[in-house]
Each structure stands twice: as structure tokens, then as C-alpha cells.
Amino acid sequence: MFDRRLVTHFDWTYLLLILLIAGIGIANLFSATSSWTTAVPPVYLKQFYWLGLGLLIIAVICLFDYRHLEYFSFPLYGGNLLLLVLVLAVGRTSMGATRWISLAGLNVQPSEIMKIVIIVTLARYFSDKAHLRGFSLRELIVPGLLLGIPALLIMKQPDLGTALLVLCIGGTMALYAGVQRSAFFVLCLTGLAAAVGGWFLLHDYQRQRILTFLNPERDPLGAGYHIIQSKIAVGSGGFSGLGFMKGTQSQLSFLPERHTDFAFSVFAEEWGLTGCLLLLALYCLIVLWGLNIALRSNDRFGMYLALGVSAMLFWHIVVNLGMVIGLLPVVGVPLPLFSYGGTSMVTTMIGVGLLMNVSMRRFMF
Amino acid sequence: MSLKPSPEETPGLRRRFVVSSLIVAGLFCVLALRLWYLQVLGVDHYRKLSERNRIRYVAIEAPRGAIFDRNGTLLVDNRPAFTVSALRQEIDGREQLFHNLARLLDIDEAQLEEHWRKGEGLPRYRPLPLLEDIGREAMEKVQENSVDLPGILVEVKPFRAYPFGETASHLFGYLGEVTEEELSQSEFSSYRSGEMVGKTALERLFEDRLRGIEGQKRIEVNVRGRELRQVTTRDPLPGQNLYLTIDAKLQLAAEEALGDRAGAVVALDVSSGEILAFASRPNFDPAWFARGISSDEWRELIENPSHPMTNKILRGQYPPGSTFKMVVALAALESGSATPATRVQCDGSINLGSYEYRCWKKGGHGSVDLNTAIKESCDVWFYRVGLETGIDRIASAAHRLGLGQPTGFPFGGERSGMIPSRAWKKQRFGTSWYDGETVISSIGQGFVLATPLQLAVMTAALANGGTVWRPQIVEKIVNLDGNTDWVLQPEKLGETAWNSSALNAVRKGMAAVVNEVGGTAWRSRMETIRYAGKTGTAQVVRRKDDNEEAPDDEEIPYQHRDHALFVSFAPVEKPQIAVAVVVEHGGHGSSAAAPVAKAIYEAYFAEKGNGSAPPRHDASGG
Secondary structure (H helix, E strand, O other): OOOOHHHHOOOHHHHHHHHHHHHHHHHHHHHHOOOOOOOOOOHHHHHHHHHHHHHHHHHHHHHOOHHHHHHHHHHHHHHHHHHHHHHHHHOEEEOOEEEEEEEOOEEEOHHHHHHHHHHHHHHHHHHHHOOOOOEOOHHHHHHHHHHHHHHHHHHOOOOHHHHHHHHHHHHHHHHHHOEOHHHHHHHHHHHHHHHHHHHHHOOHHHHHHHHHHHOHHHOOOOOOHHHHHHHHHHHHHOOOOOOOOOOHHHHOOOOOOOOOOOHHHHHHHHHHHHHHHHHHHHHHHHHHHHHHHHHHOOOHHHHHHHHHHHHHHHHHHHHHHHHHOOOOOOOOOOOOOOOOOHHHHHHHHHHHHHHHHHHHHHHOO | OOOOOOOOOHHHHHHHHHHHHHHHHHHHHHHHHHHHHHHHHOHHHHHHHHHHHHEEEEEEOOOOOOEEOOOOOEEEEEEEEEEEEEOHHHOOOHHHHHHHHHHHHOOOHHHHHHHHHHOOOOOOOOOEEEEEEEOHHHHHHHHHOHHHOOOEEEEEEEEEEOOOOOOOHHHHOOEEEOOHHHHOOHHHOOOOOOOEEEOOHHHHHOHHHHHOEOEEEEEEEOOOOOEEEEEEEEOOEOOOEEEEOOOHHHHHHHHHHHOOOOEEEEEEEOOOOEEEEEEEEOOOOHHHHHOOOOHHHHHHHHHOOOOOOOOHHHHOOEOOHHHHHHHHHHHHHHHOOOOOOOOEEEOOEEEEOOEEEEOOOOOOOEEEOHHHHHHOOOHHHHHHHHHHHOHHHHHHHHHHOOOOOOOOOOOOOOOOOEOOOHHHHHHHHOOOOOHHHHHHHOOOOOOOEEOHHHHHHHHHHHHHOOEEEOOEOEEEEEOOOOOEEEEOOOOEEEEOOOOHHHHHHHHHHHHHHHHOOOOOOHHHOOOOOOOEEEEEEEOOOOOOOOOOOOOOHHHOOHHHOOEEEEEEEEOOOOOOEEEEEEEOOOOOHHHHHHHHHHHHHHHHHHHHOHHHOOOOOOOOOO
């Protein structure tokens, strides 16, 4: 039984924004990887396929009422935790970190799934428990554990970027649900103490990244190389950019990881401040649009869901951009819809699907 | 299922929405501001850094200037040499690559590794030379197999080429890589490591002019340093060309005449001091240095007892022997202690105190005058006259003829020879002068030493009437566009004031040496040209007094044999050219040295044509 309202209430504008950004991203990938003659199929085409899959995901998600998710949230959470533990036990190691696990022939990254699952889980929890006074410290213990356990497991892989993002997403949701002022300050202080203490728990390469972020010149050919080259690319873009496919930093490969984490640098070099501001506006719009969906959602679960997804997009965008323009240390966080990668695309599109699901069903009971 | 937020919740939610939207917008503004900071305020800075990333400056070696002889014959040039180099950033499996290359060219892999290590300090984008100057055949092999040799390329560089091989190598000198020590000096501030620089002789003296100005290629490279395209190119400017005063034909004649013997030959234009031939043998092969000399080759040169690395013209100091007798004669005539007619009875020796000084001719020459004394090289005449004249007058005459001091030849290391005097001996040894020392000095032995170049300068002065010219080697320096940048100006070192009758008497004796029966160089006379000369035989080891007869040369160890000397000029009547010859351990001046001079005159007058030379008057004499 197909409900016509699925079409009429569908948030076409939001989808258009998403497609616009993804389109620019694919064009940018085309430029960034034009010198790679060996990749078959070419990277930009693969990204196009992933986008197609992403749209399919949106469609499938929209078919089902998001409210059903409420019942599955805790089993999903439990299952995901199990996967995270399994990753640590039997996961596939590459580049010093263990992030992948083989599941029915598919390579999946449980930490990436957790970004969505934590949204669903906390949405379920906060929609049940939130009240006007806001959470006290004691009341935050349960959501704190819900958030902290997976974050710790992810940090253990180690994947600092994802762990921080999960914490950011969860933290944003908690703040939105309401936290008593006293609890907020205590948490801030604890966080500060944890940051200082955590310094000694960090892996050496993670410490390097932070030190190098503070002063990239201390290791211009090593850890500082990414930041320096990225800033050169962005800066030399100037006001109007060097032109499509004309950025020397990217075309001559001085820019590392230019198709993944540093894709924005390629764009900034070739399109300049003009292009960057336009892209920034689009990203800002999808975040605000998501918040708007949250505000107008029909129920608390939907609100928290929309809010969580918006937070996820927002933190990805801010952390990635902050990183490539030298405001934040290099943590491996992709730019949604822009960086190449199936995992990122699938996660983003699941989030987008949930958002649209919430958006279209605020009129339906 | 949770319900729609209750009405009392709504204002709070709205506030949170507004606040969070503002936070979102604010953070995006921070990002935008940062972008503005980087892209608008920092654009110049970052574009410069970006350019520094991708633009490399590569020097293009300038061909060194060529060297010609006075007639425009090419003596030193450049040739394209093929160098096999490695583009390091494109090499993944070095061992396999070197294995392939070594097998292809049938060479040792270790050699490649050694060059690799040596060149690792070079910037990454610069090709690292592995094999210098491979032949055309090997070059073609490498190019044909380039598919199996990724990262290997063949470069063409100018290498010094010597069409006449080893000929005149002491004149040209050699090239070598600029040393680390040199690079730290301001003189070499414009040099790059690995560049070739003149180390000795002309190559060093005219380094600035020969070097040229290197070109520059601006290339765009990618992150691996691979050259993508040339942005701009500035062509190198070749160095200036040197035209020498040397005459290649005389040079070849001189070197050929010396052959395997060690020695030196200098030929001068008597009217200007221009050097026409400049041979010091044995030579070294400058091509060894041009391509980089191996340690074995270097050892071979250094350990050779004939000292091929020593320029004997400037640095060889020999007792002039009887070639010094003209100086003694002039000093005597000047002081009046003798006249050309002064006769001395030669009985084979003179006695001074308890010492006996022997003439080379055991039986003696009988009664001899100046002419005969020079012609037959009678030692006793000069012993007597020298004693009469005194060492200080002899020294004075010698100095005025250019002996005892450097000629000012611009190559480093020129020796000054030695002309002793009373004052010198007092100062040097703190003892007074003995008459016996005057006796042996009068025949150019004892303390007296001269370089072949000094002997040539002296002889030229005798020939031209007393002008001592500075010996010069470069006739002109020509720019790339053909304009002459510098041209030789004859330079007088001194003018002696002997009257012509004294000079004529000496020259007459020298003419008799060659052209009269009984002259010591009679056997080396020429049919067509009359030239004048004086033989000399310089003792290396003093013979024992009781030795009745000099043993045959073959019986004396090489290093103890006498040096053979011969100084001469031609033609007798209107002198044009002077030649000094020293054959180390060659035996007698008459038999070993004079024929070398004759060979040069033959070459010289064959070139000039016999018409300009006066005919012999006494061709059938005696």
C-alpha cells in the first residue's frame, strides 16, 4: 500500500540541497583525481555510484515510519556494542588501527554505524526521560554511560576522530534535552580534567597531531605536512580561485589525501573564497534546515532524531573544515557528501533519510 | 511512543532552537572569516609558497670556452658526453634496476651503488649521475632498453675534449670537480657542488673567462619531483675563446722530438716574448680529469719517476751548464776583463790551490779565443775569464738577462732559479765566497740554476740585441660574438745595454757552434737555415776527480746521468725565434738536446717558407 502523502510531504528542497552539495563534491573529486589514470573505475564515478546507493537508502528509510525505530533502538544499540567489542577482538587491522570487521561478506565499520545508533538510542532515551528542569548530574549517569561506553571502545581502536564525533553528537543531544546549570559546570570541569589526563593516554601519533597542529612548522615534512600543504592550497585560491582543474597544489599532488579528508582544500584552491562561501552557505543551510525539522517534528523522538542527525552533520562539517583550514588539529574526519568514501556516504545518507522521514511524517499520524 | 512536546515545553524548545541556530551560524561565520583571512589577506604569501612547491630552477651547464693556437687550430674544445643518471623519485626497486643496468652494460653493480651514495646529497629533482661519459654504443643500449629501466635517463653534457690528446697538457692544465673547501670561499660563491672547475694552468688562470654563464631552466614539478614541463629557459652563454701564442706545428714538433724522454722545450718569438712552443714531458692526459680521474690513474701519475704532473718549464730548475757561458762572456766583455781576442791556453784543466778544475776535453783545446771557447765550449777559457771578471759581475749580467728571478709567468709555482753572488752566499750560509765557486759558476754549475723558460728568455734577449721580453702565452681572448676582448701587449722586463760589438762577438760564437766544423752542435746544423746555439751538459752528480774518463751513458743509472741542454735562436742574421731545450738525464747537449731544437726550426721555417730565410753561406764549409 503506497501512501500518496509519501510524495507530497516529501522534503524535496532538502533533497535538492543534498544533491547540489554531492554534485559539487563529485565534480571536485573529478578534478582532484584527474591525474590518477590507473583507478578503474575513476574515483568520481565510484562516488557517483555511492551517491546512487545513498539515494536508495533514503528512499527505503522513508518508506517506513521512523517511529518504529523507537522499539528497536536498544537492541540496535546492544548489537552495535557487540560489534565494537568484536572489532577489538577479531577486527581487520590497517594502518595501525583496527576498525573493520567482516559481516556476512561485507566489510563494515561498527564505529561508523555507532554514529547513527547513538542518535537513535539517545533520542529514545531523552524522549522518554526529558523534563522541564533539565537533567541533574545523577540523571545524566545513564545517558553518560550510553554514550561513554561506545566512545571508549572506539577510542580503543584507536579512532580518536570518530570517538570525539560520537561524544559531540551525544553531548549536543544532551544539552538540547536540557542539563541543569550545576551539572553542566561539573561536566565541563570533568571534561577539562579528562583532557589533561587523557593527554597521557593518547597514542603517540595522536599527540604528534595535536603538537603539530599547534605548530605545524615543527615537522614540515612529517606530521605538519598535511596542514601546511592544505593551508597553501586554500590560501593560494585567493578570492576567485585558480579555476577548475587548475589548482597546482592538488593537480601536482602536493596536497595529500586530496580526495578524502582534504577534498575541500582542492575546492578552495580552484574556486577561491567565492566558491567556498557558497559551499559554506549550503552546508549551513542543511544544518539549519535539519534543526528546523527538529523543531517542527511531531513527537519528541522525531525531534531528538532530527536534532542528532543535524548535530552529526554539523560536527562533521565543522571539524573537517576547521582541520583543512588550520583551525583544528588533523583528525581523520571526512566532509559529508564531499570526501570520497562509501562509508561516509552511507552514514550520511542514513542520517539524511531519517531526517526526511521525520520531516515528512509530522503531518501524519 | 512519546507524544508531541507538551505546550509548556514549546517556548523552551523554541529558545533552544534559536540559540543553537545562532551557534551554528556563528561557527560557520568563524570558518568564513578564517577563509577570508587565508584567501584574501594571505593570498600573496600562499601563492608564493605554492610556487616554491612546484617550481624548480635547474642550471644548464655552459660549454667552456675553446682554446686555439695562433693560427686558429683548435686545441681544446667540448664534446657532447652521455651520462646515465637516475631520477630517484621514479625508482622503486633500486637493486633490481641496478642489476638490470649492470648486466646490460656489463659493469659492476657496486660501481652504481657507489655513485648513488655519492650523489645522495643532491636535491631530489636533480638527476643523480650514475655513469659518466658512456660511449655512444652504450647510450643506445640504455635507450633501447628504457622500458626495463624505469627512472634511468641519458643526459648530454659538454665534456672537455682534446683533439691533440696529451699534447701541451701542461699548458692547458686540467679540470676537476669544485671541492667542498673551494665552495666555502667567496671566489667560488657562484659554483654548485659537482661543477667542473679549472684546477691548473690555463684552465685555472682563465677560469672566469672560460667558464661562461650557466643557463637556467624553470621547471614545474609534481610532488615526486618529476619534471612536468619547462616554464622558461635561459640559454647558457659559452665561455670566451682563448687564442694562444702557441703554434700547434711547433708544439707537435717539440713534443715529438722529445719523445719518451723527460724534459722541456720552450720556443719564443724573440721580438715580443710570445711563446711559440711550450712542451714539458712526459705529459698527463687531461681527458682523464675531464671525465673524473680514478684513484689508480692518479697514483700512476704521482708515482711516475719522470713526474708527469710537474711543469718542467716553470718548475724544473737545472744547472744551465755551458749555456751559461754567454752570460760570463758578456760580463767579461762589459767589464773589460777580456776582449773577444783574449787568448787562454787550455791544457785540459786549471789548478786553484789544491783543487784541479778540468775542461771537458781531456787533452785541452790549446790556445783559444772567445769564438773558439764558445764554439768548442772550452771550460778553461771561462774558468780563467770568470775568475778575472768575478762572480758579482757575472751575477749582475745574469740578472739583467732575466735569470735568478721569476719571469712573471702567470701560472702558479714558477721557480726563480738561482744566481749566486757574494752577498747572497754571506746571507745564506754566513760564509765568504771562494774563487773555486766562481770557477764552477762560470760553466753554469755549482749554485747556478735556471728554468727552461728563463733560458729561453735569456737566449731571446741575446738574439734581439738585449731586450728581455716577458714570456706570454695568450695572444687574444675572443667573445662569443667574435669581438676581441683582450689582446696581447708585449711587455719588456728589461733592456740590457751591451754594446753591439760584445753581443755580436757572443752571437758569432753561437753561430759557430752550429755552423762550423768542430762546433759542438755541428752535427745538428741545417742545410737551409743558419741558426746559432750553445750546448750544455749539466752534471747531476759530480764525478770523482780520479775518474780518468767519463763512462758511457748506458753505464750510469738514469737518475745520475747528466742533463742535456741546448739554447739557440734562428736565423743568425735576423733572429726570429729562440728555443731552449732541456732533456733530463739526456746525456750530452750536443747529441740529445740540439736535434730537438733543429726539429723545431725545421717545422718553423717549413711553415714560413724558405724564401724568407737567408741562404746558408758556408753550407759546404769544413
